[in-house]
Amino acid sequence: xxxxxxxxxxTATRGSGEAGYSTIEAVITLxxxxxxxMLVVQYALLWHxxxxxxxxxxxxxRAARGYQATATDGRDAAASYLAQVAPNLLTTPxxxxxxxxxxxxxxxxxxxxxxxxxxxxxxxxxxxxPVERFVP
Numbered sequence: 001x002x003x004x005x006x007x008x009x010x011t012a013t014r015g016s017g018e019a020g021y022s023t024i025e026a027v028i029t030l031x032x033x034x035x036x037x038m039l040v041v042q043y044a045l046l047w048h049x050x051x052x053x054x055x056x057x058x059x060x061x062r063a064a065r066g067y068q069a070t071a072t073d074g075r076d077a078a079a080s081y082l083a084q085v086a087p088n089l090l091t092t093p094x095x096x097x098x099x100x101x102x103x104x105x106x107x108x109x110x111x112x113x114x115x116x117x118x119x120x121x122x123x124x125x126x127x128x129x130p131v132e133r134f135v136p
Contacts, residue, residue, distance in 0.1 A: 042116050049089055049112040050123050056081040056095070057127035060106035064099055067132045071097040074106055082108070089113050090123075104129055 056078040064074025074097040082093050090110035098105045107126040114121060 038115050042114065042119070042121075045089065045115070046112050046121050046123070049086070049110070049121075050125060052082070052086045052089060053093075053108040053110055053123055053125040054127065055085070056093075057106040057108045057125050060095060060097060060108075061104050061127045061129045064097055064104045064106065065129050065131050067134060069132075071099040071104075074099065074104060078106055078108060082110075099131065101133075102131055104131055 059081045060074040060078030063069060063077035064071055066073070075095045078095040078097075079093070082090055082095075090112060093108060093110040096107045096109070098107075105126060105128040107124060109122065109124045112121040112123055
């Protein structure tokens with residue numbers, strides 16, 4: 001009677017040279033995945049911050065272009081919009097309103113909240129429109 005060689009012994013020693021490689025792979029890939037995730041989140045914050053600043057500038061133009069409105073009305077409207085919509089997203093916002101006899105221009109400048117250490121992202125958005133006036 002012939003006995004067949006047991007394959008149990010060969011499979012037990014097959015992976016012994018690769019012990020600990022999964023830990024090393026995790027140490028290398030997990031930080032890279034975390035950094036990539038932070039970059040995606042930062043891009044989304046920057047994109048959203050730009051749109052919020054642009055909407056605030058448009059709101060300021062809408063308020064400042066009215067008949068007998070002032071530049072202060074536009075600045076207050078834009079600052080109020082920023083405070084209501086994104087009080088923590090845009091830090092140190094600055095609203096500048098330039099109102100002439102025919103046009104209104106509102107500029108919003110702010111720093112976007114960052115999740116990446118040692119990074120700072122500034123945005124500037126502006127909107128302009130004609131001034132409403134009474135023409136007899």
